[in-house]
Amino acid sequence: MELGWKKGAAAPQGQNPRQIPIKGPKPSKKKMKRKKKKRDTEELKKEVVMDDHKLTLEELSTKYSVNLTTGHSHQRAKEILIRDGPNTLTPPPTTPEWVKFCKQLFGGFSLLLWTGAILCFVAYGIQIYFNEEPAKDNLYLSIVLTVVVVITGCFSYYQEAKSSKIMESFKNMVPQQALVIREGEKMQINVQDVVLGDLVEIKGGDRIPADLRLISARGCKVDNSSLTGESEPQSRSTDFTHENPLETRNICFFSTNCVEGTARGIVIATGDSTVMGRIASLTSGLEVGQTPIAAEIEHFIRLITVVAVFLGVTFFVLSLLLGYGWLEAIIFLIGIIVANVPEGLLATVTVCLTLTAKRMAKKNCLVKNLEAVETLGSTSIICSDKTGTLTQNRMIVAHMWFDETVYEVDTSEEQTGKTFANNSDTWFILAQIAGLCNRADFKPNQETLPIAKRATTGDASESALLKFIEQSYSSVAEMRKKNPKVAEIPFNSTNKYQMSIHFREDGSQTHVLMMKGAPERILEFCSTFLLHGQEYSMDNELKEDFQNAYLELGGLGERVLGFCFLNLPSSFSKGFPFNTDEMNFPMDNLCFVGLISMIDPPRTTVPDAVNKCRSAGIKVIMVTGDHPITAEAIAKRVGIISENTETAEEVAARLRIPVSKVNPRDAKAIVVHGSQLKDLHSEQLDQILRNHTEIVFARTSPQQKLIIVEGCQRLGAIVAVTGDGVNDSPALKKADIGIAMGISGSDVSKQAADMILLDDNFASIVTGVEEGRLIFDNLKKSIMYTLTSNIPEITPFLVFIILGVPLPLGTITILCIDLGTDMVPAISLAYESAESDIMKRRPRNPKMDKLVNRRLISMAYGQIGMIQAVAGFFTYFVIMAENGFRPIDLLGIRLYWEDKFLNDLEDSYGQQWTYEQRKVVEFTCQTAFFVTIVLVQWADLIVSKTRRNSVFQQGMRNKILIFGILEETFLAAFLSYTPGMDVALRMYPLKISWWFCALPYSILIFVYDEIRKLLIRQRPGGWVERETYY
Amino acid sequence: MRRQLRSRRTPSFPYSYRYRLDDQDELNQNYLADEEEEAEEEARVMVVPKSEEEEEEKEKEEEEEEKKEEEEGQGQPTGNTWWQKLQIMSEYLWDPERRMFLARTGLILLIYFFFYASLAAVITLCMYTLFLTISPYIPTFTERVKPPGVMIRPFAHSLNFNFNVSEPDTWQHYVISLNGFLQGYNDSLQEEMNVDCPPGQYFIQDGDEDEDKKACQFKRSFLKNCSGLEDPTFGYSTGQPCILLKMNRIVGFRPELGDPVKVSCKVQRGDENDIRSIRYYPESASFDLRYYPYYGKLTHVNYTSPLVAMHFTDVVKNQAVPVQCQLKGKGIINDVINDRFVGRVIFTLNIET
Helix, strand or coil, rough: CCCHHHHHHHHHHHHHCCCCCCCCCHHHHHHHHHHHHHHHHHHHHHHCCCCCCCCCHHHHHHHHHCCCCCCCCCCHHHHHHHHHHCCCCCCCCCCCCHHHHHHHHHCCCCHHHHHHHHHHHHHHHHHHHCCCCCCCCHHHHHHHHHHHHHHHHHHHHHHHHHHHHHHHHHHCCCCCCCEECCEEEEEEHHHHHHHCCCCEEEEECEEEECCEEEEEEEEEEEEEEHHCCCCCEEEECCCCCCCCCCCCCEEEEECCCCEEEEEEEEEEEEEHCCCHHHHHHHHCCCCCCCCHHHHHHHHHHHHHHHHHHHHHHHHHHHHHCCCCCCHHHHHHHHHHHHCCCCCHHHHHHHHHHHHHHHHHHHHHEEECCHHHHHHHHHEEEEECCCCCCCEECEEEEEEECCCCCCCCCCCCCCCCCCCCCCCCCCHHHHHHHHHHHHHHHHCCCCCCHHHHHHCCEECCCHHHHHHHHHHCCCCCCHHHHHCCEEEECCCCCCCCCEEEECCCCCCCCCEEEEECCCCCHHHHHHHEECCCEEEEEECHHHHHHHHHHHHCCCCCCCEEEEEEEEEEECCCCCCCCCCCCCCCCCCCCCCEEEEEEECCCEHHHHHHHHHHHHHHHCEEEEECCCHHHHHHHHHHHCCCCCCCCCEEHHHHHHHCCHHCCCCCCCCCCEEEEHHHCCCCCCCHHHHHHHHHHHEECCCHHHHHHHHHHEEEEEEEEEEEEECHHHHHHHHHHHHHHHECCCCCCCCHHHHHCEECCCCCCHHHHHHHHHHHHHHHHHHHHHHHHHHHHHHHHHHHHHHHHCCCCCCCCHHHHHHHHHHHHHHHHHHHHHHHCCCCCCCCCCCCCCCCCCCCCHHHHHHHHHHHHHHHHHHHHHHHHHHHHCCCCCHHHHHCCHHHHHHCCCCCCCCHHHHHHHHHHHHHHHHHHHHHHHHHHHHHHHHHHHHHHHCCCCHHCCCCCCCHHHHHHHHHHHHHHHHHHHCCHHCCCCCCCCHHHHHHHHHHHHHHHEEEEEEHHHHHHHHHCCCHHHHHHH | CCHHHHHCHHHHHHHHHHHHHHHCCHHHHHHCCCCHHHHHHHHHHHHCCHHHHHHHHHHHHHHHHHHHHHHHHHHHCCHHHHHHHHHHHHHHHHCCCCEECCCCHHHHHHHHHHHHHHHHHHHHHHHHHHHHHHHHCCCCCCCCCCCCCCEEECCCCCEEEECCCCCCHHHHHHHHHHHHHHHCHHHHHHHCCCCCCCCCCCCCCCCCCCCCCCCECHHHHHHHHHHCCCCCCCCCCHHHCEEEEEECCCCCCCCCHHEEEEEEEEEECCCHHHEEEEEEEECCECHHHHHCEEEECCCCCCCCEEEEEEEEEEEECEEEEEEEEEECCCCCCCCCCCCCCCCCEEEEHHHHC
16 A cells, blocks of 8 residues: 555645646656556555455454454554554645645746746846836836735635645544454554554444454444445444455445444554545545636636737837837837736636635535636536435435325425324324334434434434334334333344334233335235225235335335234233244234335435526536436436436337337436446447436446546536545546535545535535636626726837837836726626526536637727727826927927936926926826726726626626725825825826816726627627627 | 637638637527526537537547647647647737638728727817817916926036046037027027017016017127137136026916025035135026016017026136035025925036146
8 A cells, every 4th residue: 555655645736736737748648647547546446355354263363463352462553553654544645835835826827927027027137237227117016026926825825725724624523532452451542543453342333443354243234335325334244245345244444434233343454555545545646637717817828928928029129110229129028018917817816716715615615726616617517426415315204105005205304293194094003013113213312303303223214214103103102112012023134024023001902013124025924904994805906006016116216115014812911922033923914004115315405406507507417326226216306317308218118119229319318337337438438428418327436436527528528526425536536626525525525525515415516506607707807807907007108119208107006006906896896796697508618618718808908998098198198288298299208208317308388397397297197097097997897797788787786896996996096195105106196187087988988888788788699799798 | 729620611601600609609699598498408419419510520620630730740749838829829810721810800800990990089089178278378287397497508418517627628518518509699699589678577478378479688698708709618718617507497487576586506515615706697696587477488489598607717626516506586496305406406517627
């Protein structure tokens, strides 16, 4: 296992899905990785082969050199502990904190900002080298960029660190102690101190501290659900019953639960080498691709870079043509490229995602990885586990058959009051048998809880019966008091029935024999049957009815039990010594009463949720370890297989043709068995996934779950996987978004997942999808808003270069916009409500529907941004003109304007200006340009609220947005009017009239965009939509 | 990749545009799919049978991919990401498949043409309104240009006057500069163009804004020894340099309370006695009130800025002497910290012998 662990560590990439893999890696590398993955899978399969279950006790004793009664000596145990290490699941190899931090600091978007910072620094260096007293703008810009990246990096690092801390707290919720025998003494030790060969004693309620080979057992049952997905407790004994160690009775697995009974076993594996540990290692060895949002951001960066470089190079050439020196031209080039970097966007995106993550956490979706917030929104296939996710993970009575009628029982989660009421005598008798011939009982001290919530002892079916009778008939405890049990034959798998004899204390003072068990076995005992309280002798008609009912209920995937009884003759008086071994009582010619069937019912919210997923274009596939019939039944009940679709088998039955002749296109639904899946090629699997809309995979192993996920991903789908068991964790890890269960989920699955459903409820996924889609839309709007102001920020510099006017907008003011006024409004768009029912849309196509597409850039840069720029220049020219510099005289003034020794520069009126005086005017203009951008950004914000609807349809209910508008305006006023700002930021107070220069343009933006949206709405698919809908 | 594909079919497909949309804007379409059945239907269409078209496309796609891979294989054996990025970029700029610049159709160019044309109309309208509100004669605001700045002549992009008396080359350019500057002050010119208005009072010319205004004479000869008339070297040849000082023009500026603005120079830092004597021309060392107010260059065409000449007749030689010349008068500010040219000017004299 040492090896396996190392392999896991060798692929740390898998740990961080955020990391953007290098595009087009060398083919040889790819192959190697694939090979390695294969080896990992092989390894897991191979390692399950163990022989401890086949060994005799003596062989075991020698193998582990341990005395089977006294256990290890303390000394020996200590030695082994030192040799093998503690008995804990090593958490998936965690990247060191500083590496994580660096990834936050240098990944994706940050890289763009770093590049900007370095370029600025280079530009500053050039300026210093050739100019003694350069403007410090580039230096400031480079420092600010660095600070922004570092702060956002710290923030997202903090966010994710917090999520993983939540994980740790989950882990700590289960204190684990083990009872071991060492030197003949029983002692309680910490689980991590358990070593190979230790004798361990377990009892009901314990968590098994290591992989155990049982050496003695009494009524021991274990719940392997976290490992195999089977919710039913399985009995454990010392017998070797199956070649497969996973199926044999004499092995208990690490971290599964002992439900009842006691057992003693010898530890055959600890920590990472346990079956559980191996799956965990396989999981951590898996590589995970890029999250969709990371891909989107990469695409966005590419677009921005293209635009920036294009602009930069164009103006580089232009400025050379205009006669600027090389050096100046290069500085311009850098300046333009850097000006294109939206400094505040990284922070905005991070905050938006964080806000959504918080909102989702409130709705019981805890997101571990920030980027996973959006992934659920892009999901096109959900592979859902059955037990515990779709179902309630408890047995409950679903149907009854008596008096030749099938009765349905309320199986919803909130059972209150009676779930079943009937006045038939048969029902009373049936209820009595179910209550009396039943070994389950309520645990004490929970009278205040509703019956459905009470904890019980005994297996799931008996508990289900107990609760059902308690709820629908009468108190079982009272019933048992009145009819004390005098003899009993417990259920076992050979006789397949359970019998008990009770004494009727209150009534006839006679005994009654009651029996329940497998229906066909029960029927064999019976010669009469009960109909409306009357006994009739058995006839073929009833047998046929019985068969039909049995098949019907069985076909629903339910577990069916038969019930019968016999009133013993009065010769068996009170105190008769019944002997179940000698059978000194009659046990034939019983009276058949009816059938009760039980099921692990689907959660009430699931069918609706599945339906919503369906209408949202998400394919829901069930992947379960359970039997195909149960799986299919549940699939039908929750709508994974919808009412009017048929499987090939059903089509065959309807048309009376063999299954092989069914046209595969007629059968939209399919149930695939794990053993079938094993023999399929990946092409065949693809075929299945592509051709069937409704798919159920039953009896699947962890590897197969992984294969299914990979198959879906091959088809280009974005796959979400839900699961709770360790067996699900490889699939969880491989999925684009793994969703673990917060309550029933195992540690490993939670570690492997990107998201945790705190209430284990499938319906929460729908909320997640909705939030994910909403944030995608809102991020689009946010980016639209933020990018728009880039144009009024860049154009001043371009005009400065080309027309030689004084710089209309400086670096400091640009930063004030990007990192000051634009931030809150951009973030407020994350609170925007959806424009239409986003759950009626298909999931976005990750190849076509990009977060930032050309249309968005065209709208932001080419249209709205241009209007904003014009607004800014208008304000600029107004102020310049009012102060004496008419626009025409500004052209080409740059060289004189910037000359520090020229202190009598003439304006259009013949007035003469000192350098500082005109600089004050210039900075006043810059302040005004800044204020203008803020004002036109009002309109942009309102316009960005919607992409299709009118603002009048959408309303202005987003309070944060209104706050954002107020905040940015207030901030702008603050920056302009606060005394001292002229020294600190070179911002000057403005005359009130200058604030109004922007208003016509704000109105223009609003009207223009409303008209555009009107056209989009009125002519769907028209050229307006094609060219401008982003 | 996909875009290319579609475009390849363009010639044979008259509705290729529409077709492309189907794929690119799935979202938009689905937006409209209110009925869930519709959505389901679509899902099926997408998943189940591959229509011939799609298969065709698949093939093409594969072809394309192969081609691309080949290209890459030849050009850049390792599949360089930069190479790919460059390709994408060049595709963005020039789409060879559709022969389209910036991968745009003519339609969008047309849209943009009209858009920018309208925008130009709007800005023109705005600018027009702006000019309606702005007088061509008097600036709307003058507070930024007040208080007046000060400038000296000769001016050669430096405020350090370094010259060696015995080497004319070191001061010749000052003389040329001064001579050039004073051409406009020639007595003949002034007499011809301007009026000789009474000294000691404002030369106020009432009347409409757009009426031409007369200007007062400021003759070169007012500067006496510094006029360059008697000493064509302005004293540089004798180590007694003349420096002319002028106050920046401001429309409507009047020295307050009828008190002319005076000029006074002294050593800025160091020994007061480094400058033993300065002579000012005109002797009052002030700017006469008759030169104010200024009515702006459109109507006050021949306005001649008054000057004060400082004749540094006895300055310590062979040593840099920092000189500060300040304006003095009511309403004059001469101690703004971050603007060293408002109401004062600082320069150094370093006269070598």
